[in-house]
Amino acid sequence: MDSTREEMSLDVLYVGGGPANMAGAIHLMRLAKEKGMDIEVGLIEKGDEIGAHSLSGAILDPIALAELIPDYGSRECPIEFSQCQDTFYFLTATRQYKVPFVPKFLHNDGCHIISLSKFTRWLGDIAENEGVNIFPGFAGTDVLYDTDSGSVKGVGTGDKGVDAEGKQKPNFEPGIDLTARVTVFGEGSKGSLIRKIGRKKNIFPHEAPQTFETAIKEVIELPKENRVLESETTVIHTFGYPLGMNTKGGAFLYRMTGNRISLGLVIGLDYEAPMLEPYSAFIQLKKHPLIAEIIAGGKVLQQGAKTLNTGGYYTMPTVAIGGALFVGDSASMLNAQRLKGIHTAMKSGMLAAETIIDAFEKDDFSNHSLSGYRTRIEKSWIHEEQYRSRNFSQALSKKGPAKWLHLGAQFFSNGTGAVDPMATHADHSAMKPVGSVPPDWPDESDRKEGDAFDGNLYVDKLTGVFLSGTTHIEDQPCHLIVQDLDLCRTRCFREYRNPCTRFCPAQVYEIVADESGNRKLKLNPSNCLHCKTCEIKDPYQNITWNCPEGGGGPKYTIT
Ligand SMILES: Cc1cc2nc3c(=O)[nH]c(=O)nc-3n(C[C@H](O)[C@H](O)[C@H](O)COP(=O)(O)OP(=O)(O)OC[C@H]3O[C@@H](n4cnc5c(N)ncnc54)[C@H](O)[C@@H]3O)c2cc1C
Numbered sequence: 001m002d003s004t005r006e007e008m009s010l011d012v013l014y015v016g017g018g019p020a021n022m023a024g025a026i027h028l029m030r031l032a033k034e035k036g037m038d039i040e041v042g043l044i045e046k047g048d049e050i051g052a053h054s055l056s057g058a059i060l061d062p063i064a065l066a067e068l069i070p071d072y073g074s075r076e077c078p079i080e081f082s083q084c085q086d087t088f089y090f091l092t093a094t095r096q097y098k099v100p101f102v103p104k105f106l107h108n109d110g111c112h113i114i115s116l117s118k119f120t121r122w123l124g125d126i127a128e129n130e131g132v133n134i135f136p137g138f139a140g141t142d143v144l145y146d147t148d149s150g151s152v153k154g155v156g157t158g159d160k161g162v163d164a165e166g167k168q169k170p171n172f173e174p175g176i177d178l179t180a181r182v183t184v185f186g187e188g189s190k191g192s193l194i195r196k197i198g199r200k201k202n203i204f205p206h207e208a209p210q211t212f213e214t215a216i217k218e219v220i221e222l223p224k225e226n227r228v229l230e231s232e233t234t235v236i237h238t239f240g241y242p243l244g245m246n247t248k249g250g251a252f253l254y255r256m257t258g259n260r261i262s263l264g265l266v267i268g269l270d271y272e273a274p275m276l277e278p279y280s281a282f283i284q285l286k287k288h289p290l291i292a293e294i295i296a297g298g299k300v301l302q303q304g305a306k307t308l309n310t311g312g313y314y315t316m317p318t319v320a321i322g323g324a325l326f327v328g329d330s331a332s333m334l335n336a337q338r339l340k341g342i343h344t345a346m347k348s349g350m351l352a353a354e355t356i357i358d359a360f361e362k363d364d365f366s367n368h369s370l371s372g373y374r375t376r377i378e379k380s381w382i383h384e385e386q387y388r389s390r391n392f393s394q395a396l397s398k399k400g401p402a403k404w405l406h407l408g409a410q411f412f413s414n415g416t417g418a419v420d421p422m423a424t425h426a427d428h429s430a431m432k433p434v435g436s437v438p439p440d441w442p443d444e445s446d447r448k449e450g451d452a453f454d455g456n457l458y459v460d461k462l463t464g465v466f467l468s469g470t471t472h473i474e475d476q477p478c479h480l481i482v483q484d485l486d487l488c489r490t491r492c493f494r495e496y497r498n499p500c501t502r503f504c505p506a507q508v509y510e511i512v513a514d515e516s517g518n519r520k521l522k523l524n525p526s527n528c529l530h531c532k533t534c535e536i537k538d539p540y541q542n543i544t545w546n547c548p549e550g551g552g553g554p555k556y557t558i559t
Contacts, residue, residue: 005156005174010042012356013180014132015140015155015193017045018054019116019342020328021186022123023068024349029130031357039360041132042178044157046139046530048551050124052469053530055217055304055559056116056342057252057264059084059108059235063381064346069126078118080256084108085232089290091241096290103411105337105389108235113254113262115219116342117556139547140193143200144177151322151365154179155193160549163475181365182356186327186349189307190532192546194317194330203318203326209426210332211311211393213249214533216282216464216505217264217304219558220457223297224259242284245403247271248396251285252339253294260301260558263291266339269307269427269503269537270397272437274495277502278533279461283452298457303464304559305505305531310336313390314421319377320370325352333382336396337389344382351376388415394422431539433495461507465527469555470506472526472548479548480508480525480534487542488521496539503537505529529554 012028014021025043032039047053065072086108088099128134142156154177161172185194189212198204222229228236236253243249248268255261265282285291309315309329316332319325327333327348334341355373359365377383395406395417410417453460459467482488492498493511498521500509506527514520530553535545 003168003172003174005177007177007179008042010178010180011039011360012041013154013178013183014041014043014186015183016186016188016191016330017043017047017050017120017124017134017136018186018188018328018345019120019123020330020333020345020349021184022120022127022349023064023346024184024186024327024353025127025132026123026130027068027350028353028356029127029132031353035357035361037357037360042180043127043132043134044138044140044155044178045134045136046547046550047136047553048555049121049136050134051117051121051557052136052555053553054116054120055306055554055556057217057254057262057339058114058116058119058342059254059340060112060114060119061338061340061343062110062112064343064350068346068350076122078122079112079114081113081234081254084111084113084235086235086237087233089236089238091238091288091290093241094289096238096288106237113234113256115256115262115558117559137551139550141175141547143193143196144179146323149322151367152183152197152324154183158547158549162477164477166477169475182323182325182359182370184325184327184349184352185330186345188329189309190536190545191330194326197321197324198317201318201321203321205315205317208311208314208421208424210309210315211397211424212269212307212309212427212536213266214269214278214307214503214505214531215264215266215305216279217262217306217559218300219256219302220261220263220295220298221301222259222261222295226259226294228253228255228261228294229259238290241288242281243267246399247273247276248393251291253291261295262559263295266308268310268397269533270425270430272430272432274431274434274497274499275502279464279505283458286458295457300457300459300467302469302556302558303459303467304554304556305529305533307531307533307536308334308341310334310393311424312336312393313386315424320355320367320373322367322370323365325355325370325373327352333386335385335389337392344385347380347382348377351380351382390415391417391420391422394424427536428539428541431496431499431537434497461505462527465506465529468529469557470527470529470553471555472528472552474526476549478523478525479546480523480528481544481546482521482523483542483544485521487540489519492540492542493519500534500538500543503533505531505533509534
């Protein structure tokens with residue numbers, strides 16, 4: 001069987017089909033046409049179609065969209081709702097208290113509620129019409145470098161048709177080496193290629209490690225007569241229960257069309273309690289009286305999980321190196337204070353496109369030439385937003401009164417606060433050994449087994465995986481590398497009771513007994529939702545997440 005890798009040469013290669021790269025590719029094609037340039041542009045996406053791996057809240061601030069597609073309103077942009085009425089609640093285990101004052105950054109006037117999956121697909125169609133060659137089902141697995149200059153010269157896609165032992169199957173297709181004058185990386189949160197580039201080119205600020213949150217989200221169909229649908233409320237934010245006050249995070253509930261709502265719980269991955277299980281916390285949220293009443297009689301249509309990077313301004317990597325640019329969540333563009341990153345991702349893609357056009361005009365794709373991208377970001381509204389919220393997530397991570405002091409100080413000083421910059425810490429280092437921290441979230445042990453799930457509105461993890469549409473070819477090399485399996489059955493069990501079995505929302509990690517009755521880690525990689533929580537939160541950094549064969553993973557359509 002011929003295993004020779006083909007090479008395909010492009011002018012610009014986009015890795016990742018999220019809003020950052022879609023907006024960037026559309027802008028690039030239009031600018032190139034205006035300038036009379038004929039450029040070959042390709043985009044690869046690991047999902048089996050555009051939008052399949054897109055999951056977000058999502059409330060869209062249309063600022064970048066209006067710059068890119070001013071007439072989006074008349075171009076069938078898939079908007080769910082436009083009159084965003086915000087309400088904000090503090091939850092205890094049994095009660096809710098409406099906060100009379102909704103902070104300005106949580107106001108969503110002028111924003112649209114969307115499904116990111118639908119929105120990205122819509123952008124994808126526009127990009128294709130502009131002439132972008134879109135290749136869904138192709139995962140970038142290697143970064144290619146020019147041997148002389150050391151610049152990035154493209155990406156290698158993964159082989160297809162390889163079995164679990166690494167042998168070629170009858171349907172084997174070798175990966176392709178996609179080379180380009182410039183490659184734009186928009187892999188979203190915790191990209192696997194940017195991780196490799198980071199190691200080689202030292203692009204991440206060591207003094208400010210990136211921080212993350214993880215989220216579980218559902219789209220629920222409600223009965224027609226429903227409180228939330230009858231009221232003016234379109235957006236609900238909550239904090240407090242089920243996470244308590246020392247674990248960062250909160251819930252969102254957004255109204256969608258067709259009697260649907262989007263419900264999610266976001267949890268800071270710097271949580272300390274090893275027994276915390278984000279999925280259980282999500283179920284507890286759904287059973288809180290405020291939420292349970294709203295969703296009563298409903299049915300979960302789709303479920304999924306994803307991480308988002310919240311470190312913001314001080315955790316931004318070097319955004320341009322020779323032959324490569326980094327956009328969107330990959331470049332830490334998300335505004336954690338507003339829990340919004342779609343508009344900044346899109347704008348960063350557009351600024352990258354303008355930089356690329358300049359580089360073509362100069363015929364110079366060196367680090368020096370592409371660094372104009374950083375300057376563009378600094379002069380744009382992305383910088384204003386990022387700078388204003390530069391210490392927000394760090395303040396939220398504080399415990400007790402310190403949290404409120406820092407948040408208050410930032411509120412009155414436009415982001416500067418009491419300490420600037422506030423330090424960030426890698427999330428995996430936050431976990432405390434079992435028994436050393438009180439569970440800062442309600443214990444579920446008193447819940448009667450069997451009461452938790454009904455298979456319809458309250459679904460268990462495996463049903464959730466089914467509802468995400470996730471599939472992978474089973475017989476392929478495991479995309480999750482656990483470096484030291486011994487550690488799992490010894491130290492990790494002793495110190496943290498194998499938290500991977502809890503922080504993974506898809507039951508990918510299980511502890512089972514081997515033939516001799518000893519504990520061993522069993523992996524179910526086919527369940528993987530590509531959220532990457534495991535690589536971020538594993539306390540020993542013993543897990544590496546790589547892209548599985550292209551086309552595998554969730555098949556989100558309305559998230
Ligand atoms: C639960 C949740 C709620 C959110 N709520 C909001 C909100 O209300 N408003 C808002 O503005 N933002 C929100 N965000 C953030 C927002 O979704 C992101 O900031 C935004 O999607 C980032 O866009 P991106 O293009 O950088 O990355 P992504 O949207 O993550 O897209 C990256 C794409 O790249 C693909 N990819 C990754 N690696 C590879 C590879 N190696 N090869 C090929 N393809 C690859 C992925 O499959 C994916 O499709 C939320 C996020 C979450 C998780």
